[in-house]
Amino acid sequence: MSGVTLNNVIKRYGDVQVIHGIDLQIEDGEFCVFVGPSGCGKSTLMRMVAGLEETTEGEIHIGSRDVTRVDPAQRGVAMVFQTYALYPHMTVKENMGFGLKMNGHPRDEIKSKVAEASRILKLDDYLDRKPAALSGGQRQRVAIGRAIVRGPDVFLFDEPLSNLDAELRVEMRVEIARLHKEIGATMIYVTHDQVEAMTLADKIVVLKFGRIEQVGAPLDLYRDPDNKFVAGFIGSPAMNFVRGTVRGVAVEVPAFAGTVRPDVALPAEGMEVIVGLRPEHAELDPSGDTFRVELTEALGGVSYAYLTAKTGETLIFEERGDRRSRPGDTVSLNYEPRRLYVFDAESERRIR
Amino acid sequence: MQNPRKPASRLSQTQAAWILLAPFLFTYGLFLIYPFFRGFWISLHDWNLLAVAFNPDAKQFVGLRNYERVMWGRNIEWGPLAAPFWQLLGIAGLAVSVLLRGTKRLSRFNAIALGVASVLVIILPGFHPGEEGRWYDRRFWPTVANTIVFVGLAVPGVTISALLLAAALNRETRAMGALRTLFFLSQVLSVTVVTLIWQIMFSPRQGLIANITETFGGTPINWLTDEQFAMAAIVIATIWWSLGIAMILFLAGLQDISKDIYEAAALDNAKGARAFWYVTLPNLKRTVTLVVVLQIILHFQVFGQSHLMTQGGPNDTTQVLVRYIYQTGFRDSELGRASAMAVFLFVIMGTFSVIQFIVGREKT
Numbered sequence: 001m002s003g004v005t006l007n008n009v010i011k012r013y014g015d016v017q018v019i020h021g022i023d024l025q026i027e028d029g030e031f032c033v034f035v036g037p038s039g040c041g042k043s044t045l046m047r048m049v050a051g052l053e054e055t056t057e058g059e060i061h062i063g064s065r066d067v068t069r070v071d072p073a074q075r076g077v078a079m080v081f082q083t084y085a086l087y088p089h090m091t092v093k094e095n096m097g098f099g100l101k102m103n104g105h106p107r108d109e110i111k112s113k114v115a116e117a118s119r120i121l122k123l124d125d126y127l128d129r130k131p132a133a134l135s136g137g138q139r140q141r142v143a144i145g146r147a148i149v150r151g152p153d154v155f156l157f158d159e160p161l162s163n164l165d166a167e168l169r170v171e172m173r174v175e176i177a178r179l180h181k182e183i184g185a186t187m188i189y190v191t192h193d194q195v196e197a198m199t200l201a202d203k204i205v206v207l208k209f210g211r212i213e214q215v216g217a218p219l220d221l222y223r224d225p226d227n228k229f230v231a232g233f234i235g236s237p238a239m240n241f242v243r244g245t246v247r248g249v250a251v252e253v254p255a256f257a258g259t260v261r262p263d264v265a266l267p268a269e270g271m272e273v274i275v276g277l278r279p280e281h282a283e284l285d286p287s288g289d290t291f292r293v294e295l296t297e298a299l300g301g302v303s304y305a306y307l308t309a310k311t312g313e314t315l316i317f318e319e320r321g322d323r324r325s326r327p328g329d330t331v332s333l334n335y336e337p338r339r340l341y342v343f344d345a346e347s348e349r350r351i352r
Numbered sequence: 353m354q355n356p357r358k359p360a361s362r363l364s365q366t367q368a369a370w371i372l373l374a375p376f377l378f379t380y381g382l383f384l385i386y387p388f389f390r391g392f393w394i395s396l397h398d399w400n401l402l403a404v405a406f407n408p409d410a411k412q413f414v415g416l417r418n419y420e421r422v423m424w425g426r427n428i429e430w431g432p433l434a435a436p437f438w439q440l441l442g443i444a445g446l447a448v449s450v451l452l453r454g455t456k457r458l459s460r461f462n463a464i465a466l467g468v469a470s471v472l473v474i475i476l477p478g479f480h481p482g483e484e485g486r487w488y489d490r491r492f493w494p495t496v497a498n499t500i501v502f503v504g505l506a507v508p509g510v511t512i513s514a515l516l517l518a519a520a521l522n523r524e525t526r527a528m529g530a531l532r533t534l535f536f537l538s539q540v541l542s543v544t545v546v547t548l549i550w551q552i553m554f555s556p557r558q559g560l561i562a563n564i565t566e567t568f569g570g571t572p573i574n575w576l577t578d579e580q581f582a583m584a585a586i587v588i589a590t591i592w593w594s595l596g597i598a599m600i601l602f603l604a605g606l607q608d609i610s611k612d613i614y615e616a617a618a619l620d621n622a623k624g625a626r627a628f629w630y631v632t633l634p635n636l637k638r639t640v641t642l643v644v645v646l647q648i649i650l651h652f653q654v655f656g657q658s659h660l661m662t663q664g665g666p667n668d669t670t671q672v673l674v675r676y677i678y679q680t681g682f683r684d685s686e687l688g689r690a691s692a693m694a695v696f697l698f699v700i701m702g703t704f705s706v707i708q709f710i711v712g713r714e715k716t
Contacts, residue, residue: 052615073621085612089634098630099620150620 002063002076002153003028003186004049009058011044011210018044019210021058026188026203028063031180033189035197035233036207042190043158045207049188050079050156062153073103078147079156082163084139086131092118092142093127099150110149117148120182121175137168144176148183157189161196173199194234198222206230228348231276231341237304239276239341240315246271251342255309256333257290262340264351272345279304279318281339284325288332291315293325307331388698395419395691402685411688418692422492427485435477445470461710491668491676492693499673501583502590502654507647509591511640514598519628521599522606532603539596543656550589551576551661576662582670586657593657594650598643605639606632645708649701673697 004026011019019041026032034042047053049060051072060068067075078099086095096117097110118124121141131139140160147155157176161169177200180187191197197204198218206213206221206229214226218234225231232238242255246266250259253275260275267273284305291307294314303319317333325331342351363371395418403410432439446467453463481487517535521528538546554575556562562572575585609632617627633640655674658664664671673693681690 050619052618071623072615072618073623077619079616079619081612081616083610083612085610085616087613087616087631087634089637098617098622102621102626102630146616146620 002065003030004032004154004188005059005061006045006049007059007061009045009048009060010056011041011048011053012056017210019048022210022212024205024212024215026186029184029186031187031189031200031202032205033191033197033201033203034205034207035191035194036213037233038192039209040207041210042192042205042207044210046156046158046188046190049075049154050077051075052079076153077156078150078152078154079158080140080143080147080160082159084131084143084163086139086142086146088131091128091130092123092134092145095131095142096145096149099146113149113151114145117145120148120179121145136164137172140164140172141175144179148179153186155183155185155187157187159190159192161191162193176200194236198234204234206233225341226350228274228276228343228350231343231350235278237279237316237318239278240317241274241276241343242309242313242315243311243345244273244275244342246273251275255311255313255315257310260340261337262342263338264340264342266342267344267351273351274343274345274348276341276343277315277333277335277339279316282317282333282335284317284319284331285334286323286325286329286331289330290332291330293327293329293331295327296325298324305331391691392695394687395689395695397688399688399691400685401681401687404687414688418688419696421488422689422692423489423696425481425485425487425489427482428479428487429482429485430475430478431480432478434480438477439474442470442473442475445473465707491671494668495671495673495676498583498669498671499652499654502587502670502672503648503651505583505587506590506594506651506654507644509587510594510598510647511643513591514595514643515602515636515640517595518599518602518606519632522603532599535599536596538593541593543593544660546589546593547657547660550585550592554585554661577666579666579669582662582666586654586661586670589661590651590654590657594647598647601639601643602636605636609635642708645704648704649708652697652701652704 004024006022006024009019009022010017022045034045036042044053048055049062051067051070055068058068059066062075062077087098090098093114096114100110100113114127118127121144123138123141123145126134126138126142131142134142140163143160160176161172164172173196176189180200189196189200201218203215204218204221205215208229213233214221214230216224221230221234225234228241232241242253244251244253244260246252246269247259248269249266250261251266251273252259262275284307291309293305294308295306296319297304297306301320303324305317305319305325307315307317309315319325343349344351396413396415398412398414398418400410449458449463449466449470452458453460458466487493521532521535541549552558553560554562556572556574559572561575565572573581575581613631613635614627617623617631622630653674654672655678658670658672658675659678662670664675674697677690677693677697680686680693
């Protein structure tokens with residue numbers, strides 16, 4: 001088993017550059033999630049690790065081996081595809097054993113490894129079925145089984161759960177986490193779903209337009225985002241952002257109809273900034289009239305209130321407990337100033 | 353005066369269906385069903401084309417005698433070793449089908465198909481004229497054999513070359529698109545043009561093949577008049593001619609196979625030829641069956657190539673069934689016997705159509 005190192009990795013399609021020099025260290029046994037909006041290059045980057053996309057520049061190491069120009073089959077990686085990519089003409093058993101068969105392993109060894117994988121994934125009853133006779137979740141398990149059987153150094157998951165329904169997705173998410181604990185191999189996981197990223201990852205890599213925005217443990221990214229993009233991407237519902245202007249040691253925020261005093265080193269007087277506040281970090285005060293409640297979504301344990309400020313900016317806040325606001329109410333906010341995040345309006349970098 | 357509107361009379365769905373189907377059913381009946389039964393009716397008569405044309409009563413009902421005249425003979429015997437090669441092959445085929453079915457490596461349908469074919473190969477070549485005996489029509493069975501040989505060479509030839517071409521051209525570049533069109537182009541030529549082109553190609557004097565042979569110091573083969581090469585020449589021209597449709601069908605089948613599967617195969621160490629064998633071919637199984645059966649049905653009807661390139665010769669080696677039917681019916685005016693042969697041909701092709709139908713319904 002071994003970690004993965006990316007060294008100034010670049011991908012170009014003709015003149016179009018999609019990956020802009022990525023440096024990344026994934027430790028041995030780590031569960032690393034690539035996350036970002038569609039088109040950010042996360043799948044491309046993983047496919048470069050797999051060898052399915054050629055690396056234009058830079059180096060990829062798996063363990064101590066430079067695999068940049070190595071054939072996909074020789075890299076010691078196994079991949080689980082979003083579409084499962086099972087061989088439709090083979091049974092579950094044959095699907096899982098195909099890689100070993102192609103690499104010339106003896107029949108007994110294939111049999112025992114397939115048996116072991118199907119035990120881990122509870123696929124014993126389906127071994128002689130063809131993929132067409134399986135449900136989505138079972139197919140996904142077979143795809144994972146196919147990866148396990150090959151005993152790779154690195155597992156690659158390319159949005160493996162996006163074709164499943166919501167309930168099954170939660171179930172498989174837990175199963176993948178369990179699998180990682182049981183096998184302990186290095187895993188790279190691509191998703192656009194930040195819940196999957198938060199729950200599964202040891203390390204999250206947030207990507208945007210082929211560049212790394214931030215790398216870190218899930219809670220570190222949540223608590224301490226480097227920039228507005230990461231702040232908005234991690235956490236659900238997303239962080240609220242409103243415009244503000246620096247006035248001495250305070251920030252004037254028109255949407256809040258007043259000034260706030262965040263606990264940060266503010267830039268010079270008159271600078272434009274963006275102030276961020278997470279939906280879960282404030283309480284609605286029904287005696288105020290700063291915001292109008294446009295809409296509420298009651299999910300049971302929690303409700304989300306959609307507020308409009310007099311400036312037209314909209315915000316979302318969470319409400320718990322018995323007293324919840326209704327559309328048409330007017331409210332103001334109670335929050336601790338240390339919960340406020342401030343970003344430079346132009347570079348969108350965090351001001352700490 | 354008021355004209356009260358009548359409630360629009362409405363057709364039921366069934367009535368509408370019949371009305372919409374009627375033109376098709378009428379045409380189908382007139383041009384396919386009726387001629388078919390008419391042909392069968394003619395095959396039961398001693399029916400001279402010219403005589404009946406001038407006097408409709410000049411035909412005579414003879415029952416199945418035309419079939420006997422064509423397919424049977426005097427003192428026909430059956431021997432288990434009359435044609436040892438074919439009969440042993442049949443026994444081997446039978447053994448293989450039983451063996452593979454026993455070990456479950458062959459589906460039941462395929463096992464039965466192979467078994468039936470093997471039994472036919474054991475039985476049919478066993479018939480031969482005994483002492484003092486002879487076939488009533490000495491040319492019929494050799495003609496059937498020639499046709500089968502032609503089909504046996506042309507169908508695998510077309511299928512394999514079309515499959516390889518399709519696999520090679522299955523890429524989305526402009527050059528590949530142009531090449532696909534180019535390879536398909538031969539399909540739209542008429543048989544006269546195709547045979548003309550290939551007669552020139554095969555010409556021992558100025559033909560391309562002769563030129564190439566001479567460049568390498570060989571003696572040019574007289575393809576079309578050499579008993580050993582005439583059939584091969586016709587098969588080659590046919591393969592070139594009918595490649596296009598098969599290639600298009602294979603391309604369609606190939607594009608149905610998702611790209612992900614090839615990527616998974618690449619990670620599983622199956623690329624190039626191995627990916628083709630383990631991934632492409634099994635997924636193309638239905639398309640291959642379709643192409644093979646379509647080609648069999650098509651090539652049993654071979655006529656133009658033989659008629660225009662070799663005139664059935666040399667020494668009847670390229671005489672094929674449809675050409676023989678044509679000659680019997682329109683040169684010798686023996687319409688009754690020609691129709692009997694046509695019914696025989698229909699049975700063969702009908703069998704393959706049924707196979708195609710059954711295989712098409714089988715689940716993968």
